[in-house]
Amino acid sequence: MDPIIAATHANPYPYYAELRVEGGLTFHHGLKLWVASSARAVCAVLAHANCRVRPTQEPVPNAIAGGWAGQVFGQLMRMNDGERQRCPRSAIEPQLALIDMAAIKALVAARLITPDADGLYKAMFRGPVCVVAALLGFNPTQARLISELTADFVACLSPLSNDLQLDAAHRAAEQLRGYFVELLAEPNVFVANTQQRFSGDEDALIANLIGLCSQTFEASAGLIGNALLALHRESSLRSAGPDELLAEVQRFDPSVQNTRRFVAASCEIDGVRLEAGDVILVLLASANRDPAINEQPDKFLLDRPNRRSFSFGNGRHQCPGRVLAMTIASATVSQILAQGIDLDRLSWQYRPSLNGRIPLFSILDA
Template identity: 60%
Template sequence: MDPLTAVTHADPYPYYASLRTRAGLAFDPASGLWLASSAETVAAVLAHPQCRVRPAHEPVPRAIAEGAAGQVFARLMRMNDGERQRCPRAAVEPALGQVHAEDLRQRVSALLPGLPSAASARLHDAQFLLPVAVVAGLLGFPDQPLPALAGLTADFVACLSPTSSPAQLAAAHGAAEQLAVRFAALLDQAPVSPLLQRIVSGFAGQPRDRLIANLIGLLSQAFEASAGLIGNSLCALLGDSRLRAQLRAAPERVDLLLAEVQRIDPPVQNTRRFVVAPCTLAGATLAPGDVVLVLLASANRDPQLNPQPDRLLLERPERRSFSFGSGRHQCPGQALALGIASAVVGALLPHTDLIGPNVGWTYKPSLNGRIPLFHTLPETRR
């Protein structure tokens, strides 16, 4: 196992624990990356001003720089530092914080009957499509184009992966163009969505293309990260019949499950930071061009951060986590993401055909995302 293949391993957490025995930053010659695995080191890297979200020489990945997906990527707040990150965040974060959990539950309940009846397809769409549809609905899109928007978002997120094929990247450019057109049309109407009104107001004085890019970013963030959070919560339930029974008897505790799963088995296992100036960090001397792999999932299980870190405790006191980042790049939609995932898992929980011994899973190939893909087990394996 290595720091990148660990992401989709059945149980990467003993390996992460072995990495934490090294003090400070550790250099991994095989990957050419510095590894930050302890809570203290991860916090230091995420807070350091010389550690940025993109390399100085390549603000947009070369593979998409010349197309529509690259233009959107260049304007995403999470792919920028400084003013291009702070200003959109200041507009988006307060707006997302005003979305109510009951609204999310109602939207999920309304969309759930439209999902496929087959168990594996139903779970897939509940993971990947429902969160995007909920966010799109909150932004003011009518119900009819929501599946199409989710499909375009699925195509667009391919541009965020370094493992995407040329065909996937071409589809991502096309999806970026279509999403931009649809958001432009939505903005040209009189805003009827309270969420969209708040975001537009917060973006006053900023370029319209930056607003549109970050609206696309909201959909893309709702896609794979939410799919991983929902999926890993379902895995926790599938692996523990007593936990399933407990939550079916007390479904109001599903929020506690999501809060703990995002810590113990996070959907985003690592992120990267790119050194832009000489600095000393966690006992290591770094040079411009060095890359730090920030192992968020490892830090979450550091006993210095959370006592009994390998136990899933719904009532964990003072739970601490890096799953949604930290500091200036902490995810502004954390509460929204947890609320949507909780609504989806809560809606699926009563269905024994979806959350029961007849369901298995593998993990989607990825270098940083831990996203289970579910399938129905053959009769002989049940």
């Protein structure tokens, strides 16, 4: 086991506990990077000005630099610090806060979810992006296309993607850009208000609207899938309300297990000296289980008091779409359960990833 393999291990949480005992911020000689495992260390790293989301010498991964996917990647607020992060966030985040949650639930309810493995896959991966695309102003046919293109585009965000997947990501990025150019020409209220707030160029705005779809793709899929696993493992949870269930799922078994930070200048973090060029693997899922911030952290408690979670990040890079993702996931889980899927017949494996914990389901024969 190592901190990267742990993300898709059957049960990484005892290993995370061992890491916390060894120290909140320690060096992993095998991976040649620092590992932040305690809540205190994770907070310190995510808040530190010298800890950046991309290495200074490689703002865009070399594998996609020069192509359409690289152009989008390089402008994403989640992949930038400073003004390139603050400008799109200040335009998009206020509009996300104004979205009517009832409208989201209505859009989810309008989708047909079939009680089979293909239906689960589409509900987890395609449905949430369709909902976001509809909120942005795309019609149902366009929304489905946006979800399909987003599925191809997200390959550029993973170091595990092969050349064929990266080629598809470049094509998808180009096509997505075309759809968003048309959308900006005749925007709905959400997009029009975002345009008014945005002080950058149109390409940067388009990139971050594509980013809103791509973040929805994996974050929502993991939330939905891990909620179903919680229900599969503990039948007593099946009477719980979906909102209460998802609130604890995102802490207990988050879809984003870790993130990375790159040290831009020598500094001290949590009593440890780091040098420019060092890489830190930030174990968000481990911090969620730290008893220093959550009592009885290894128990799944629907009514957990003072719940603390790093699953949506912390500080300046905290995910602005948290409420949107949680609402979509909650409504989708409700619709899946309404179809009468037999949760006891689920089997799964985790989608290959260095940081995501997203189950892919099949349904066993009765």
